[in-house]
Amino acid sequence: MSSDSPPHPAPSRSGSNPRDLREVALPAGNHASPGPEPAAPPTGRTATSLPAIVARNVAFAFGTGELRRQILFDLSFEVASGEIVLLTGPSGSGKTTLLTLIGGLRRVESGELTVLSRPLHHALPADLVASRREIGFIFQQHNLLEFLTAWQNVELMFQLHPEVSADQVRDRTLELLTLVGLAERLHHHPSQLSGGQRQRVAIARALVTSPRLILADEPTAALDSQTGRDVVELLQWLARTNGCPILMVTHDHRVLDVADRILHIEDGRLQA
Amino acid sequence: MTAPLPFQAPGATPPTIPSASVLRRLSPTLEIAWRQLSYHRTKLAVASAGVLVAVMLMLVQLGIREGALENSISIARRVQADLVVTSPRTRTIFQSAQFPRRLLYRLQGHSAVQHVQEMYMGQARWRNPWQHNEHPISVFGIDPRSPLIDFPGYSDRADELLLADRLIFDRNNRTSYGPVREQLAASGPFETEINHRRVQIIGAIPVGISIVSDGNLFLAPHNFQRLFPDRSPGAIDLGLVQLRPGENPELVRRELLSLLGRECRLLTRQELIDAETRFVQDSAPIDFIFGMGAVVGFFIGFVVVYQILYTEVINHLPQFATLKAMGFSDGTLLRIVYWQGFILSVLGYLPGYLMALWLYQIATRAIQMPFSMTWQRATLVFSLTLLMCLLSATIALQKVRRVDPADVF
Numbered sequence: 001m002s003s004d005s006p007p008h009p010a011p012s013r014s015g016s017n018p019r020d021l022r023e024v025a026l027p028a029g030n031h032a033s034p035g036p037e038p039a040a041p042p043t044g045r046t047a048t049s050l051p052a053i054v055a056r057n058v059a060f061a062f063g064t065g066e067l068r069r070q071i072l073f074d075l076s077f078e079v080a081s082g083e084i085v086l087l088t089g090p091s092g093s094g095k096t097t098l099l100t101l102i103g104g105l106r107r108v109e110s111g112e113l114t115v116l117s118r119p120l121h122h123a124l125p126a127d128l129v130a131s132r133r134e135i136g137f138i139f140q141q142h143n144l145l146e147f148l149t150a151w152q153n154v155e156l157m158f159q160l161h162p163e164v165s166a167d168q169v170r171d172r173t174l175e176l177l178t179l180v181g182l183a184e185r186l187h188h189h190p191s192q193l194s195g196g197q198r199q200r201v202a203i204a205r206a207l208v209t210s211p212r213l214i215l216a217d218e219p220t221a222a223l224d225s226q227t228g229r230d231v232v233e234l235l236q237w238l239a240r241t242n243g244c245p246i247l248m249v250t251h252d253h254r255v256l257d258v259a260d261r262i263l264h265i266e267d268g269r270l271q272a
Numbered sequence: 273m274t275a276p277l278p279f280q281a282p283g284a285t286p287p288t289i290p291s292a293s294v295l296r297r298l299s300p301t302l303e304i305a306w307r308q309l310s311y312h313r314t315k316l317a318v319a320s321a322g323v324l325v326a327v328m329l330m331l332v333q334l335g336i337r338e339g340a341l342e343n344s345i346s347i348a349r350r351v352q353a354d355l356v357v358t359s360p361r362t363r364t365i366f367q368s369a370q371f372p373r374r375l376l377y378r379l380q381g382h383s384a385v386q387h388v389q390e391m392y393m394g395q396a397r398w399r400n401p402w403q404h405n406e407h408p409i410s411v412f413g414i415d416p417r418s419p420l421i422d423f424p425g426y427s428d429r430a431d432e433l434l435l436a437d438r439l440i441f442d443r444n445n446r447t448s449y450g451p452v453r454e455q456l457a458a459s460g461p462f463e464t465e466i467n468h469r470r471v472q473i474i475g476a477i478p479v480g481i482s483i484v485s486d487g488n489l490f491l492a493p494h495n496f497q498r499l500f501p502d503r504s505p506g507a508i509d510l511g512l513v514q515l516r517p518g519e520n521p522e523l524v525r526r527e528l529l530s531l532l533g534r535e536c537r538l539l540t541r542q543e544l545i546d547a548e549t550r551f552v553q554d555s556a557p558i559d560f561i562f563g564m565g566a567v568v569g570f571f572i573g574f575v576v577v578y579q580i581l582y583t584e585v586i587n588h589l590p591q592f593a594t595l596k597a598m599g600f601s602d603g604t605l606l607r608i609v610y611w612q613g614f615i616l617s618v619l620g621y622l623p624g625y626l627m628a629l630w631l632y633q634i635a636t637r638a639i640q641m642p643f644s645m646t647w648q649r650a651t652l653v654f655s656l657t658l659l660m661c662l663l664s665a666t667i668a669l670q671k672v673r674r675v676d677p678a679d680v681f
Binding site: 100103105106129130132133135137139141143144145146147148152156157159160189 | 300301304307308310311312588590591594595597598599600601604676677678680
């Protein structure tokens, strides 16, 4: 039932709009066309593509003068496209701060940080906003708009991409919600959904516009172990099939096995 | 490809897909704004009610202010003469000072003047024949054969009015004069006393009262003399001057002034209306009282809308931060909140407008002066409502601007 019933004949249209469907190939699509790069082996780093994240001696501090408190020291690492990288470490170690820097939510103060070929260390606020539009964010809390249905929450993301036609928006929204198993709950408001279902809507929302990088901050923290596991497997499956790199902050030992690599931060420094 | 599909629903029925709404075609941010507001129906109703009260207050206060003013100068508006002669001591035609009739007659010698007519005005005491008490009433004496003033139906009764002690009642007079209209309709002309003189009321015509006068009576000049035996017929209150067709009142006035000297003023019709307006505004505090009512209405609406928008913004701060983090610009969030202000003004304005129409009817009956809606006032109040809502949105937005998208992690 599952993989041989395509929710939509979307791949046939993928050529018409490069923005749409570039990254996220669908289960059905993988049957039909093994062609484009997304179907490349998930862990294999395609030598030709640039790394999604390049950090060189990144440091960050809050406050100034006497109150200055350094959070991150001299971080250097890379995340290749298609990689799933977990970021672990005790609370206060600076994981989330690093995530906000990569997400373009804070300015890098020293060092160099290039995300999706965009140097963020001397980016203007408008550049940061543009960068954020290419990233799929998944938060610890689902942060869905409670006055919008699951459908509307996901569809909302296309307001950032007005070039996508209404038909494509509709197809794509349905695809993603079907993919996360909520085809039966399209018109429920978040208050009518369980915690796991909300988090899955949030995942669909993060992925619907085919981001080139996914940043997730403890996506399983608010979920019971089984739901948490399911959510992480869904993310893993999406990364494998689409070649979209994922950087995930987590405390959750149950999910460590999905990672290609684990970066451990302690006191603002990367541990080998 | 054997990747597991963790959440694939088995045997899914084809879901219903919503089609793009009308709102989205207008503006996608309008659609979000509406969905956010309409999610909590009660809150939306309360907010709209707040705007409604403000709209109603503004419309009613401004309406009464304008109506009181309009009604007070309605006699001046009815003047049809090109020029009007008054005493320089006259501030309003309801409390006029007299000037010599011979000065008016001088004007007849000028070639541009076709016709002059004197008008007498005074305050008399009307005896209410049903309750046997007395009420002051304004009396207007003018020739009923060809009056240079528009008293509808007055000249139709000219023959009767020329008889002694006959006069005509204003259909719009206050009810404190007694059931005059009913009496006229039931059994025709009847007798009462004015200034202790027995007179006959022969009918009623619709002219209109004001805040300076509770009631009007109209009669021929010689009957006016009978009611006011102390007044000399040579001392008149208003001189009406009709010019020959094609004459320019402004030009002629300059020539006529030399005939009058300093004992009279010569006004155009518009100047008379302006002078009356000024008098009412200066002497009665209606501008202040009703203007203040409108201002209070504005601030009530402002505070209510601000409270609603502010709490909406505060309650949705995490979501707004999320939207910002995901790449929505400040401008998008700004538009959402401004659209909400717009929605609230429309939702409050429409019922507020209808209620104001209803209150105008009640006021018309209670105050016995006509109050009506003008499109200028409707537009003005809608603009004020919009201003009020957008202003509160602007203040509420300060919070949104300061939202740090990094806070969502």
